[in-house]
Amino acid sequence: MTTIAIYSNKGGVGKTAAAVNLAFLAAEGGERTLLCDLDAQGSSTFYFRVQPGIKRKARGLVKGARKVLESVKETDYPLLDLLPADFSHRKLDLEFADQKNPKTRLSKALDPLKPAYDFLLLDCPPTINLLAENIFMAADLLITPLIPTTLSLMAHQQLLDFLDAQGYRSERVYAFFSMVDGRKRLHRELIAEARARNWRLLRATIPYLSYVEQMGVHRAPVAAFAASSPAAAAYNELWQETRRLAASTV
Numbered sequence: 001m002t003t004i005a006i007y008s009n010k011g012g013v014g015k016t017a018a019a020v021n022l023a024f025l026a027a028e029g030g031e032r033t034l035l036c037d038l039d040a041q042g043s044s045t046f047y048f049r050v051q052p053g054i055k056r057k058a059r060g061l062v063k064g065a066r067k068v069l070e071s072v073k074e075t076d077y078p079l080l081d082l083l084p085a086d087f088s089h090r091k092l093d094l095e096f097a098d099q100k101n102p103k104t105r106l107s108k109a110l111d112p113l114k115p116a117y118d119f120l121l122l123d124c125p126p127t128i129n130l131l132a133e134n135i136f137m138a139a140d141l142l143i144t145p146l147i148p149t150t151l152s153l154m155a156h157q158q159l160l161d162f163l164d165a166q167g168y169r170s171e172r173v174y175a176f177f178s179m180v181d182g183r184k185r186l187h188r189e190l191i192a193e194a195r196a197r198n199w200r201l202l203r204a205t206i207p208y209l210s211y212v213e214q215m216g217v218h219r220a221p222v223a224a225f226a227a228s229s230p231a232a233a234a235y236n237e238l239w240q241e242t243r244r245l246a247a248s249t250v
């Protein structure tokens with residue numbers, strides 16, 4: 001099983017939309033896929049029409065491996081399951097801090113799921129804390145959405161600096177641009193600036209289109225209700241790149 005974290009230390013960059021669409025496309029391509037919603041807001045859980053809540057709340061992801069297995073829910077789509085969010089996830093870092101080897105607790109909790117799936121995607125909250133460090137330890141790949149703003153680029157550099165300073169493998173981090181409006185000169189300039197840096201930027205970009213916003217109305221991935229749309233094509237390109245990267249980690 002390959003674990004892919006859709007992670008950003010900055011909010012509002014299209015992280016959950018990417019996680020939902022990539023998970024859907026993985027399953028549509030015949031891969032047994034589990035999306036794990038680690039964000040206490042539960043947006044991925046909402047999109048897939050699943051009731052939030054896991055057995056034993058946050059502690060179910062600390063040392064309750066059997067409870068994690070019991071918490072997995074089927075979605076409306078073949079081969080795609082969801083480990084739903086719970087509001088208690090806001091305290092996961094505190095729960096991990098009380099345990100032995102606190103940076104590996106998430107990996108241990110997810111280990112029992114590995115035989116059942118080809119891909120595990122993590123929809124991660126936008127923070128750098130002990131939960132984030134658990135994610136860094138658990139993930140084979142970190143896929144990070146950027147938006148074409150100065151603050152988003154600054155946040156990404158902060159993430160890379162943190163990973164290097166703490167000894168994590170920053171070479172596993174790949175970024176892509178989200179919410180792109182190609183008509184805007186500033187967007188074009190900032191994307192060009194980012195591509196000039198020594199970052200691992202994917203070719204795929206997600207355009208700023210209403211189809212992505214409509215996910216909340218349809219409570220579904222873009223490809224499920226607008227399969228021929230430019231947004232669906234962009235997410236498919238992003239998934240194909242991500243899948244190739246995942247294959248190289250095996």
